Amino acid sequence: MECPVGRMTCRSPGAVVCQLLLTAMARSNQFRLHVLIACGGTGGHLYPGIAVGEVLRARRHTVTLLISEKKIDALAASAHPELRFEKLPYLAMPSPLSPKMPKFLMGVWKGLRQCKAMIKKENIRVVLGMGGFTSFAPILAGRQCKVKTLIHDSNAIPGKANRLTSRYCDEILLGFGEAAAYFPKHLATQVTGTPVRSALRQAANDNKEDPYAFFGLNPNLKTLLIIGGSQGARGVNNAVTHSLDQLDALGVQLLHITGPGDYQEVCDAYQTKEIKLRSHIAAFCHRMELAYRVADMAVARSGASTLAELAYFGVPSLLVPYPTAADDHQTKNAAIFDKAGAGILVSELELSPEKLAAVVGEILNDSAKSQRMSQAAQQISCANAAERIADAIEQLVDK
């Protein structure tokens, strides 16, 4: 662009101002980055990726989200037509001697080629991996194309894919500081928290929509939210359906999000129960912001995004870690909430109907306790995690 005062002497104040303006404009163009966010495979990777994508778009960067071919990815992406999603084959790493290994390696190779082509063609300058083996090929491709690479791990024990790719990364971002110990000591880590998507953050203080009316629930009753991660949790569903009589006796109403796989079975279990009349059962909920607003308490798995959201909304919780999660990371996630006084950790093995109802009653019938837990949850919330990750990306490019 030609400077309108280009003929002025270079020392004149007008020329200095013009130079400053041109530098600022060049900088802002340079700062319109194209960022590739690899975040498929599960809601726990996808939703934080979406949250970061939303902040980057608001800062006028271009964002492409790489997701897998799994149903949950399509379901989550369908609620975000404003974002660009591209698919990569889903890759779960098998054990080293498994006959599935050649297929996995072939998938990595294909993903690597696809990502490298995309990075070069679309002038992508940053690759952010949100964890899982769907991040593996994009991070390697970013490294090979010499663009900036970052990973974010939202669990207290990081996943295998992130541990492997960390050595190819310029920056390691964490949901919980506890995860730092699992990365090589010479690699620097930064705790950002786990991002919560904007629909949830905007709705936290929005009183325009009546969440009770949305679910057909009674605003005068205490509400127990039951949620088992993005794909539901059989262990949590079973524990709750076996406790319906005890929960009925507490006089609470239930908002039970079952996950698509268990929906029918859960509905059948409620069929003959009184409490069915005070319950809303859904296979999947696209309006989690409304669910958290009605929740006086939650019975939940301890996936990182669920925890970040419970903390954001200050919902006290009974946390039932997924017993076979990799390296038992959900137990370590839940232990952080338990220690902070934000949740109560009960293993799936210990969760009898009596225990479940006792913990629910203990929290919902004691308003001082539930208030303390709610405040403790809000205190450990990193409300601006998405902004912190976007800052880390911009600062890295600026280096």
Ligand SMILES: CC(=O)N[C@H]1[C@@H](OP(=O)(O)OP(=O)(O)OC[C@H]2O[C@@H](n3ccc(=O)[nH]c3=O)[C@H](O)[C@@H]2O)O[C@H](CO)[C@@H](O)[C@@H]1O
């Ligand atoms: C079984 C397992 O290994 N799960 C892991 C998976 O997350 P997984 O997807 O199981 O669970 P998370 O709790 O992290 O995320 C669930 C997300 O799904 C959303 N949601 C859920 C149900 C619904 O009906 N609607 C909806 O929108 C929630 O708002 C939340 O954003 O990756 C996470 C991040 O590495 C880990 O912490 C979890 O341990």
